[in-house]
Amino acid sequence: QVYLQESGPGLVKPSETLTLTCAVTGASITRYYWNWIRQPPDKGLEWIGYTHYTGQSNYNPFLRGRGTMSVNTSKNQFSLTLRSVTAADTALYYCARYNGDYRSFDFWGQGTMVTVSS
C-alpha cells in the first residue's frame, strides 16, 4: 500500500517562505509524478503543481512564480517551497501521487494545515 505523509511549520508569517515535505512509503519516488493540492478553510480543492525526480515540474499559473517543487530520491520524499506567502495561502495542503495512465490522483496524504498570520 502507498502512504504519503505531509509535514510543515503550521504557522508562517506574511511575506515569508513556506516549505512543506511529503514522505512517500510503498512506492518509489522515481516512478511517478508527485503533486501538491490545497484546500482553503471551508472551500474546495486547488491543484498547485507537480514534480518529477528528473527535475521536471509544472505549476498552476495562480502561483505567479512563487512556487518551487523538488524531489529527494535518497529520502523518497518531495517538497514544496512557496515564497512571499499571504493570508490567501492559508489552507490544508495535501500531497498526492499522479497516475499518468489515468490522468488522476490515486493516493493522497492526510494533509497538513498551514496558517499565514503575523
Next chain:
Amino acid sequence: DVVMTQSPLSLPVTLGQPASISCKSSQSLVHSDGNIYLNWFQQRPGQSPRRLIYKLSTRDSGVPDRFSGSGSGTDFTLKISRVEAEDVAVYYCMQGTHWPFTFGPGTKVDIK
C-alpha cells in the same frame, strides 16, 4: 482553465434512496486519445479526499458498486443507487484532460 460546476451544492437524502450529482465542464473533456478523464472524489468529514471513480466510469478497488459514474463531453453524473450512512461526505468532480487539472466546488451529501 477548465471550469467545473456541480449541482446541487447540498443534497439531503433519505437512507436507502438514490442520489445523483451533476458535474459540468466549461469545455469538452474528451482527450486527444479518445478517453474522458473525469474523476470523482469522496471527502468524508475530517478526512482527505478518496478517489471513487476515474476515467469517467471506472470504480476504484474497494468502492461499493452502488457508486457509478457516467456522462459525455461536458456533462457528467455520479449516482449512488442506495445511500448509506457512511456516504455522508462532500463529493468533488475533477477533470484530468486539460492542464491545469481543476475540481468542482463540491456537493455536500447528508442524511435527511
